[in-house]
Amino acid sequence: MIKRNLIIIRQKLLLYLAVTFAWFNLHAQGGFSQLYNEGSGTSSVLYDHPYTLTAAQTSSANGTLDILFMKIDQNGNLIDSAVYSEDTQTVYAGLQNCMIRSGNHYIVCGRRSNLPKYEGMLLKLDTNLTIVDSVFFQIGSEWTSAISVSQAKNNDLLVAGTIYWMDSVIMRRRKGFLAARF
Secondary structure (H helix, E strand, O other), X not given: OHHHHHHHHHHHHHHHHHHHHHHHHHHOOOOOOOOOOOOOOEEEEEEEOOEEEEEEEEEOOOOOEEEEEEEEOOOOOEXXXXXXXXXXXXXXXXXXXXXXXXXXXXXXXXXEEEOOEEEEEEEEEEOOOXXXXXXXXXXXXXXXXXXXXXXXXXXXXXXXXXXXXXXOOOOEEEEEEEEEEO
16 A cells, blocks of 8 residues: 555656656747847846846946846847936946836836945836836935845835945944835
8 A cells, every 4th residue: 555655656756747847848948148248247137028137237438337228038139228327426236136027117226326325226117128216215324235126915115235334443344234115
């Protein structure tokens, strides 16, 4: 009886593995590898079927760094691009998971250098990569950076990041963790 149950369990496991590998084989076909001359390293990639979106750092004529958004099709062809810049400030996209899809919009988190401090930021883009809204925030007067964003079930945006401040006792910068809800 136990031997028969083990055989049935083994058969189910093998069938499950076969179906799983077949699914991966069907969905892993294709792909692309493309070099784009704009941008200096992609900090975030978002797959939004059938497109891939990226947020890369790029430089502007006025000497600041900007964010280059690119929309790429499944073959690696550039469909659309847009640059977010500010006249006198450098802007950075966050790191891993800094770009999400939220309804008919994309949300990107990051920071801008509002010297002498940094401000965290959230950008809301439509599907044509046009910025339709933005939020800038700072914890006190400390350097604030938004690194990662996710969306709660009630559609609130949850942001994780870092805070830097000067410790007057040891005379060094200290680092803390930022958690925010918008």
